[in-house]
Amino acid sequence: MAHKGAREIALDVLNRVEQHKSYSNLELKHVLERGELRAPDAGLVTELVYGTIQRRLTLDEVLAHFVRGKKLQLWVRNLLRLSLYQIRYLDRIPARAAVHEAVEIAKRRGHQGIASMVNGVLRNVLRQPDVWERLPEGDAARRLAVEESHPEWLVRRWIAAYGEAATRAICASNNRPPHASVRVNTLKLTRDELLERLREEYPDAAPSPLSPHGILFPGGHAAGTRWFSEGYFTVQDESSMLVAPALAVQPGMRVLDACAAPGGKTTHLAELMQNKGEIVASDVHPHKRELIAENADRLGISIITPITSDALDLPDRGLGAFDRILLDAPCSGFGVIRRKPDLKWNKTPDDVAAIADLQYRLLERVAGMLAPGGLLVYSTCTIEPEENQSVVRRFVAEHPEFALDEALAQDLPEAAREKLDGHAGYVQVLPHHFDSDGFFIARLKRKR
Numbered sequence: 001m002a003h004k005g006a007r008e009i010a011l012d013v014l015n016r017v018e019q020h021k022s023y024s025n026l027e028l029k030h031v032l033e034r035g036e037l038r039a040p041d042a043g044l045v046t047e048l049v050y051g052t053i054q055r056r057l058t059l060d061e062v063l064a065h066f067v068r069g070k071k072l073q074l075w076v077r078n079l080l081r082l083s084l085y086q087i088r089y090l091d092r093i094p095a096r097a098a099v100h101e102a103v104e105i106a107k108r109r110g111h112q113g114i115a116s117m118v119n120g121v122l123r124n125v126l127r128q129p130d131v132w133e134r135l136p137e138g139d140a141a142r143r144l145a146v147e148e149s150h151p152e153w154l155v156r157r158w159i160a161a162y163g164e165a166a167t168r169a170i171c172a173s174n175n176r177p178p179h180a181s182v183r184v185n186t187l188k189l190t191r192d193e194l195l196e197r198l199r200e201e202y203p204d205a206a207p208s209p210l211s212p213h214g215i216l217f218p219g220g221h222a223a224g225t226r227w228f229s230e231g232y233f234t235v236q237d238e239s240s241m242l243v244a245p246a247l248a249v250q251p252g253m254r255v256l257d258a259c260a261a262p263g264g265k266t267t268h269l270a271e272l273m274q275n276k277g278e279i280v281a282s283d284v285h286p287h288k289r290e291l292i293a294e295n296a297d298r299l300g301i302s303i304i305t306p307i308t309s310d311a312l313d314l315p316d317r318g319l320g321a322f323d324r325i326l327l328d329a330p331c332s333g334f335g336v337i338r339r340k341p342d343l344k345w346n347k348t349p350d351d352v353a354a355i356a357d358l359q360y361r362l363l364e365r366v367a368g369m370l371a372p373g374g375l376l377v378y379s380t381c382t383i384e385p386e387e388n389q390s391v392v393r394r395f396v397a398e399h400p401e402f403a404l405d406e407a408l409a410q411d412l413p414e415a416a417r418e419k420l421d422g423h424a425g426y427v428q429v430l431p432h433h434f435d436s437d438g439f440f441i442a443r444l445k446r447k448r
Ligand SMILES: C[S@@+](CC[C@H](N)C(=O)[O-])C[C@H]1O[C@@H](n2cnc3c(N)ncnc32)[C@H](O)[C@@H]1O
Pocket: 258, 259, 260, 261, 262, 263, 264, 265, 266, 282, 283, 284, 285, 288, 309, 310, 311, 312, 328, 329, 330, 331
């Protein structure tokens, strides 16, 4: 069998994601781990898969002009999407090359008729470049949805919550590639010391403007470096680095991390506690316990006890009271669309309502384990008010022994403090604020 090129492999991944409703990052990992691709091809496959999923609605809108009424097989539609993506968004690939490849793939997989149709559609698009600029019909939300390729229902919700300009900025930011960042392990060295070492090989490494523990790590596979193996850092998004400091931990405290795997924030807490005290790190999935343990080992942390439990059952496990509790809740993930573009297409308003309901129940259950005077941080990587502000506001309304803690501001870096809502008990970082993940962080205090 002929060796498959990057485009055909990308097409296989796109087809599988759609047929099996699977996650593109997992399907990609599968393909890349087979090790059949050279690094540049692996990069191209990744870009084609994420880009095509990212821009799906815009691509389909343009496609609709040229295939009016024709029923396309799934693989043919994906081949056309993939090719349009290259034509529109990848400057380094000449349009003619994209068309030629598509026609060859169509011949191999289908028959001459399909190849001619693919050729015709793509050449028509090339002949009418202004088709990309034609505004879709409809109101502002519909147009924004098509132009920035986001589901209309989501765009409508964001416009209601944040206004049109911010929504446009959120969507545009979601369409930009994420940048890599790492968090220094302060048990081993300072950020400046790590920066100095990294710059020997990565001269563009730079301090994060958002987190004092963060370093921007451009153009490299951070987890593949020797510094990672030696435990000098954790790969983590900059917004995510704001969560552990929001708990204002001290060495010697008892801390519960109720949804902990793979331990990104648990290990940050341990570093802030100077590896003194006790952290119970729980997650519902048994196989994830090992991930937390491995990360702790690699970083030289000894105070973390990983356990497996549904957070709803934690109060029944006789764990006692905690000085600090982190509930980094499962969520819709709409703050990390740039990393997982399928999320925006797969989730529905009902999913948001269901997860918000679970989040509230999780919060109610774990909050009961907080010692009087203690602090609880509720965080998510989403920007849906229903999963964020609504959850914590309802919680304090129904539990007068808890209050949103305005002193949170003191434990946020200056850049994040500027994004504090009128109410200082929580902060919603949006993806375009710092070109980092969208994150919500609320701090609750249990009255004495
Ligand atoms: C946002 S992730 C946590 C990320 C983690 N805090 C970190 O920084 O690395 C949410 C986690 O909650 C876990 N989870 C989902 N439902 C849960 C439940 N009912 N009880 C406990 N853990 C749950 C998932 O397995 C997932 O690992």
